[in-house]
Each structure stands twice: as C-alpha cells, then as structure tokens.
Amino acid sequence: MNNFNLNSLIRPNVKALKPYSSARDEFKDFDQDMVFLDANENPFENGVNRYPDPQQRTVKKILAEQKGVQLENILLGNGSDEVLDLIYRAFCEPREDNVITLPPTYGMYGVLANINNVENKEVLLVNDFQPDVDAILKAVDKYTKLLFICSPNNPSGNTLDAAIIENLLKSFNGLVIIDEAYVDFSSEESWLNKLQNYPNLIVTQTLSKAYGMAGIRLGICYASAEIIAVLNKIKPPYNVNELTQQRAIERLEDVVVIENEINIITIGKNKLLEELLEVNYVETIYPTDSNFVLVKVDNADKRYAQLLEKGIVVRNRSSQPLCENCLRFTIGTEQENEKLIKALKEM
Numbered sequence: 001m002n003n004f005n006l007n008s009l010i011r012p013n014v015k016a017l018k019p020y021s022s023a024r025d026e027f028k029d030f031d032q033d034m035v036f037l038d039a040n041e042n043p044f045e046n047g048v049n050r051y052p053d054p055q056q057r058t059v060k061k062i063l064a065e066q067k068g069v070q071l072e073n074i075l076l077g078n079g080s081d082e083v084l085d086l087i088y089r090a091f092c093e094p095r096e097d098n099v100i101t102l103p104p105t106y107g108m109y110g111v112l113a114n115i116n117n118v119e120n121k122e123v124l125l126v127n128d129f130q131p132d133v134d135a136i137l138k139a140v141d142k143y144t145k146l147l148f149i150c151s152p153n154n155p156s157g158n159t160l161d162a163a164i165i166e167n168l169l170k171s172f173n174g175l176v177i178i179d180e181a182y183v184d185f186s187s188e189e190s191w192l193n194k195l196q197n198y199p200n201l202i203v204t205q206t207l208s209k210a211y212g213m214a215g216i217r218l219g220i221c222y223a224s225a226e227i228i229a230v231l232n233k234i235k236p237p238y239n240v241n242e243l244t245q246q247r248a249i250e251r252l253e254d255v256v257v258i259e260n261e262i263n264i265i266t267i268g269k270n271k272l273l274e275e276l277l278e279v280n281y282v283e284t285i286y287p288t289d290s291n292f293v294l295v296k297v298d299n300a301d302k303r304y305a306q307l308l309e310k311g312i313v314v315r316n317r318s319s320q321p322l323c324e325n326c327l328r329f330t331i332g333t334e335q336e337n338e339k340l341i342k343a344l345k346e347m
C-alpha cells in the first residue's frame with residue numbers, strides 16, 4: 001500500500017469541529033412509548049410532523065444487508081451530489097488544495113471544485129476513454145486530496161479498466177472516489193467489494209438511475225468507518241428527509257421489479273445499438289455499460305435541433321473534450337426508443 005494517512009487529509013477546521021448535536025441525535029430510542037418534547041416540533045401527527053432519523057438507520061440496514069457492508073460504512077445524502085460536496089468540504093482546503101478529474105466526465109466534480117474554491121486539475125481520458133495513469137500521477141502534488149473516477153463513465157458510457165483503477169488506488173496517497181451511479185446497468189463488478197482492500201477508496205452510488213428514484217434525491221457513500229465518521233461530522237443533521245427515507249425503504253425492497261426494469265432498459269439499449277448501425281450519419285457508437293449511449297454524428301448541433309423539432313430531447317455533449325459532434329441518448333421505454341429510432345432514420 002502507499003503512504004495513505006487519512007488524518008493528514010482532513011481539513012484542520014473539520015478535525016477541530018464540534019458537530020451540531022440534534023435533538024434526535026441526543027435521544028434516539030423511538031421504540032419506547034415516550035413523550036417527545038425536545039425538538040420544538042408540532043405534536044399533532046400528520047406523518048411528517050417529526051424530524052426524520054438523522055442517521056437513516058432503516059434505509060442503511062437494508063443497504064448494508066443487500067450490499068454486504070456494515071452500517072458504519074454508509075453515509076446517505078440528498079443525492080450523490082450532496083455526498084460529493086461533503087467530500088470536498090471535509091478534505092479540501094479552499095485556495096490551497098486541489099483535486100484531479102478525468103474529462104470528459106460528470107460535470108459536477110468540476111462545478112463542486114469551483115464552488116469550494118479548490119483547483120481542479122483536469123487530465124483527459126485517453127484510448128477510448130480510459131485514464132492516463134502516468135499523466136494523472138504527474139499531476140499529483142502534495143496538495144492533491146481527491147481523484148474522481150466515474151465508472152461507468154458519464155458521458156462516454158464505458159467502464160474504466162479495473163487494472164488501471166487498481167494501479168491508481170495503490171499509487172495515489174489521497175482519496176479515490178469511484179462514482180458508480182450507473183453500475184447497476186453494468187455486468188462488471190462493483191468496487192464496493194474492494195472497500196476492505198483500499199482504505200483510500202470511496203464508492204458513491206445513487207437511487208436516481210437504475211432504482212428509478214431521481215425525484216426523491218438519495219445518494220449513497222460507501223467507505224471505511226473512519227472516512228464515514230469524518231463526513232458524518234459535517235453533514236447537515238437532517239439531510240435526508242422523512243418522505244425520501246420512506247420511499248427509499250419501499251423501493252429497495254422491490255428487488256425483482258428493479259431487476260425487471262433494468263432488463264427491459266438493457267434490451268432497449270441493445271436494440272437501439274443495432275438500429276444505430278443503420279443510421280448513415282452516425283459515425284461512431286461508443287461501447288456502453290450504462291443506460292445511455294454516446295454517438296458521434298456528422299453535425300451534432302444540426303441533429304440535436306432536428307430531434308427537438310420532432311419532440312425528442314437528447315443531450316448534446318459536443319462542448320465536452322473528446323466529444324466533438326457527440327450526442328448522448330438515454331434509453332427510454334420501448335415506445336420512446338422506437339420514436340427516437342424512427343426520427344433518426346427519417347432525418
């Protein structure tokens with residue numbers, strides 16, 4: 001292993017911080033027939049008059065069982081975007097530290113760097129969207145705290161090579177965040193199974209994609225108990241609301257329904273991939289392990305506008321590095337996919 005030392009990565013103010021202690025943190029024994037007069041809530045029951053569990057224990061218990069991890073390895077957030085922001089705020093000193101991101105990738109890593117006033121060192125993916133280990137390690141200096149890896153990657157769709165990621169986990173002394181927002185669409189193994197091997201590994205997942213719950217905002221962070229404890233210290237006390245917790249519990253138990261939806265999306269994707277071969281202005285169809293496909297066309301602005309005319313909104317990714325004239329198509333229902341295919345062939 002490298003010289004990873006979590007303590008040396010934590011911001012001094014976070015280390016020194018005495019976290020806010022909420023009423024529900026101080027007294028959490030919900031099961032007893034107690035009278036709760038400690039949180040200045042309205043006592044009349046309507047289902048949400050009480051503050052939610054700040055540690056979301058029921059949601060975490062289900063996740064822990066399903067994923068084979070312990071409760072102390074899980075932190076939940078208001079979407080994975082909140083989780084990613086917490087990671088910045090715990091470990092990156094504004095105007096001093098830096099992070100490494102690997103464009104073309106999910107834009108929020110860079111936006112969060114800007115919000116937190118942290119330098120973002122961009123090291124482009126190479127060779128069909130794989131990390132360039134030498135260039136990444138060259139970019140690392142003593143202020144580099146975080147390395148963001150998105151796998152499967154948005155917008156390219158591919159899984160990043162496991163041996164390359166392993167090499168980075170071993171060589172980089174900071175934290176490696178592997179964003180697995182799309183992992184449920186992939187046949188590749190999740191990095192969750194490697195948490196024990198790498199104390200510098202953070203895996204993020206979300207209920208927004210395969211789980212079909214983008215509207216409730218629930219992001220998940222898996223890491224060592226030590227890393228989770230640091231993030232817990234700075235998270236807003238009630239960051240995951242009661243309605244979200246309730247809906248997540250219901251949905252997480254719908255394992256068969258979710259699997260069925262993923263299968264249907266995968267069948268739709270394979271059909272779209274085949275049909276795209278017949279569209280003469282499609283120049284490249286990039287391999288995808290996600291619920292979307294990136295395609296290079298002759299003129300992305302023109303094709304985007306034509307699709308819009310036909311009532312179909314896709315994502316134009318042309319402004320991203322290495323994505324010139326690229327459109328990203330999310331896989332929809334069978335009818336939606338057919339509408340897209342028909343429109344593409346007519347244009």
Ligand SMILES: Cc1ncc(COP(=O)(O)O)c(C=O)c1O
Pocket residue numbers: 078079080081082106150154179181182205206207208214217218219
């Ligand atoms: C790679 C990646 N990570 C995270 C997110 C956001 O996830 P959430 O909805 O949990 O904030 C997205 C959304 O598009 C994404 O593409």
